[in-house]
Amino acid sequence: MSTLIIAEHDHQTLRAATRSAITAADQFSESVDLLIIGHNVSALAEQGARLNGVTRVRVIDDALYANPVAEDLAPLIAGIASEYRAVVTAATSFGKNLLPRVAALLDLDMVSDVTGIIDASTYLRPIYAGNLNAKVRNDSAIKLLTVRPTAFEATPDRDTVSPIETLAAQASAGLARWISTEIQKSDRPELSTARVVVSGGRSLGSAEKFQEVIAPLANKLNAAMGATRAAVDAGFAPNEFQVGQTGTVVAPELYIAVGVSGATQHIAGIKDSRVIVAINHDPDALIFQWADYGLVADLFESVKELEQALN
Ligand SMILES: Cc1cc2nc3c(=O)[nH]c(=O)nc-3n(C[C@H](O)[C@H](O)[C@H](O)COP(=O)(O)OP(=O)(O)OC[C@H]3O[C@@H](n4cnc5c(N)ncnc54)[C@H](O)[C@@H]3O)c2cc1C
Incomplete structure (x- = not known):
């Protein structure tokens, strides 16, 4: 064949x-x-x-x-x-x-x-x-x-x-024409193939907080940044960060979900990750059913502590 x-x-x-x-x-x-x-x-x-x-x-x-x-x-x-x-x-x-x-x-x-x-x-x-x-x-x-x-x-x-x-080219069908491409330049690994992904949810509260909390941890781990659809829809993270059923499907060695509820549509994009770590202050959050390591804690405090520990 x-x-x-x-x-x-x-x-x-x-x-x-x-x-x-x-x-x-x-x-x-x-x-x-x-x-x-x-x-x-x-x-x-x-x-x-x-x-x-x-x-x-x-x-x-x-x-x-x-x-x-x-x-x-x-x-x-x-x-x-x-x-x-x-x-x-x-x-x-x-x-x-x-x-x-x-x-x-x-x-x-x-x-x-x-x-x-x-x-x-x-x-x-x-x-x-x-x-x-x-x-x-x-x-x-x-x-x-x-x-x-x-x-x-x-x-x-x-x-x-x-x-x-x-092989020979073929004349354009004339149905659509390229005008320009806008590429977000980033020194980070590409989300779909990154070895480590750090994702944030709606709980971050604003685009500024998203950057302030997620980016330093991602920098330390040389990780790609990801986000839930709720975080993207709220304007906290750009579209290309979205992980899940209608975003990028990832399968990194390590996926860190920060303030992510663990909705089915998000899990669809992460469940092949080798190790899932979740930080969520709600012990009943669905994400803990999928996490290999779960921390029931406030994300704003615990991510800082994690960063210090990594230092
Ligand atoms: C057709 C369809 C397709 C979809 N596709 C996707 C997709 O591809 N990807 C995707 O992600 N979603 C997708 N969704 C949306 C999905 O259903 C959820 O709404 C979304 O994933 C929820 O995002 P979230 O976890 O950030 O927000 P929330 O559901 O609001 O959860 C926030 C979580 O943060 C926790 N939290 C809040 N404050 C703190 C704090 N201070 N410290 C620690 N934890 C805290 C809360 O306990 C909660 O668990 C889709 C939905 C539909 C209907």
Whole structure:
């Protein structure tokens, strides 16, 4: 069975999520091609050719794809998909925006957010905010899958290099046009792949307090900062901090939840964390049912104490 992986990148490096998608595909495919679409991406293609599990790299390099829009990528991928039995992307914003469009163009079903591979047609995926795992079978001629990056190890580099092939670009569909990109610059690790995450809830009370309490602890632990949806909705933290069912799904070694209630939708995004630490002044807070270590205390005092102890 041959599988096409759609690479996600920033024109400099392949995202770790793509490495996880390769690991997932490798579990049910005889060959795995990596498709890199972008502009001036020859160095990126060489990176891809060194990834364990990749049989061949296919590159579409054109100025049109310097800032590609999903409306242009989808027909391009739909055109190539018939050469494959499966097309896989990571279940990131990029993949979630792209693959349903490909599925619609091909008039095929897709399976989203796959967390386990049973065989080439059968997969596990969470339902009801992660409370149940569904085993689903997809008999489509071409399987279209988004896979949850935290459920699969990132494939490593290897010494051997796979062949690189160039494919032709396709004229823009003219449906959407890139105008500008606004990127929040941060020296912190990326939330979805961070080894440690420190998250705050609505209990922080303001954006200033959120920064004052959460940031120093995150700095000490070289952690990414996260937030509950309630904290984001209240304007205490930016959107990209949101962890959970409708935010980023994380699986760090250590997740510290500060003043977080532990609502189902938040837990859906953290329950694969190796160790969960919760600080909450309510001993009955739901988060304690998930925490490996729980501290029933006022967060404003205990986070300071924790920081001092770390010093
Ligand atoms: C469709 C849908 C999708 C959703 N998706 C998400 C999602 O992706 N992510 C997400 O997080 N939520 C999501 N939610 C919202 C979710 O249901 C909760 O409302 C939210 O997670 C609660 O956030 P919170 O824990 O910060 O706030 P609260 O529920 O207000 O909890 C605050 C907690 O802080 C504790 N506390 C208060 N003061 C202190 C103090 N001084 N010291 C210590 N502890 C203190 C309280 O005891 C309480 O447990 C979603 C909801 C819906 C309906």
